[in-house]
Amino acid sequence: MKNFLFAFLVLSSLNIFAQKNVSNSNKEKAKKIDLIINKYHDYNLFNGSALVVQNGEIVLQKNYGKADKSWNIDATSDTKFRIGSVTKQFTAMLIMRLKQEGKIKLDDKISDYLPWFSKTVGSKITIHQLLTHTSGLPNYTDFPDFKTKMVFENLSGKDFAVKYFKDNLGFESGTKQNYCNTGYYLLGLIIEEITKKPYEEVLKEKIFDVIGMKNTGIENPKEIISNYAQGYDFDYDGYQKTDYINIKTAVFSAGGMYSTANDMRKWDDALYTNILLNEENKKIYFTPNLGNYAYGLVVQKHQNFLSSGKEITTMAHSGGINGFSCNIARIPEDKIYVILLDNTRAGKRGGQLEAIIDDVFGILYNAKVDVPKPLIIFEVYKKMKSESVEIGIEYLKDLKKNKFDSYNFNGFENELNRLAYKFLGEGKPDDALKIIDYAVSEFPKSSNIYDTRGEIYFIKKDYNASKKDYQKTLELNPNNDNAKEMLSKINQILSPKN
Structure with a gap:
């Protein structure tokens, strides 16, 4: 009995010591991550909510800057941000839930559900091709009228699609991959056709209510949403309120959601369980296709990731919509999840949210991470404004040649x-x-x-x-x-x- 008790006490002490080491390690990582993100914030390259999880434990949960600059309201982990194209993984999940229920097949065609859509291509393009951006359909958000006309429309999804979507394929369906918001918009309409319910209601019933995402939804232009961040654009001279867009009509199931850092963690936690999909369907959901694109996520395998000796899988996606940028990245082998929610469209300033995630991964895997640098273009713009564009360009050439390491050229x-x-x-x-x-x-x-x-x-x-x-x-x-x-x-x- 004494020997057993002694062994038990030794094991308990070791466990406590291990827990303290993990805790201390996380504290050190949190300090480093906070230092890095603070620098990005100081350089006007991030403003919003950050959440970093490793091995299922929160390493960092912090907010940087204001949710509303006019009212001087700080961002919190329950502040609601537009998440743009991160919406796609939710739209894809709804399709997979309907597949699991036997209501749709991945090799079904668009015309099986949307008979009003062009028969020429609707009878050829499959659900799988819409999910993986291999349909060949033109991306409607690239059309010249998108920013000047389409964003102001107040139509039903079907009427919007009938009015604007085109059927001139850029390539034969299934042969190439080209990012296409049109495909994910059509998937939302297919979901509505199958369920006979609005897309946002199906999201609530089949995902949000199931996993407890109480602060997530689809933005309605007439709805007053509590704790909602104001979106801004950084225009070199400073911040300004972002341009109007009717999210529900203009982007719909391709990018119309808002969420919070806390809710997005619930989403990540759910993906480790079978609460939404069984193992067979989860495998399909996460399997990369052309361009490493799975269903709403870019999935890539990495050997010796950041010289850690580990073979890991990254699953990531970015989102950008008027006034907002969002990036999520997960590494399932180490239960890592990074969520960045920004209300200043930082993703347009040199792809900075991806850079932040790269730095966070570096810290989590004990790799060397450099302190962020100011974006070169901001420095050059000051010279152009104070003197001339010609002088600014010559100044840029000089900095690029002689002080390249002092600036951020992302x-x-x-x-x-x-x-x-x-x-x-x-x-x-x-x-x-x-x-x-x-x-x-x-x-x-x-x-x-x-x-x-x-x-x-x-x-x-x-x-x-x-x-x-x-x-x-x-x-x-x-x-x-x-x-x-x-x-x-x-x-x-x-x-x-x-």
């Missing part, structure tokens, strides 16, 4: 593109052109950069130069519908002169 291509639009929006197309010319010299294979320059030339009424750039855009990206439409407009303008 998303450099997108930042140059965004800066050009900043001057274009101020009615300065000549300055915008100088910036985009420099961008072309840096990124000669970027279809997006040529697309922007084509737009600038069009505004300057240099239609031949505009045509040349849009042709180059299509050469680099044959699926760019905006370039196709703009070339059609230019040809109509030029035809009387030929």
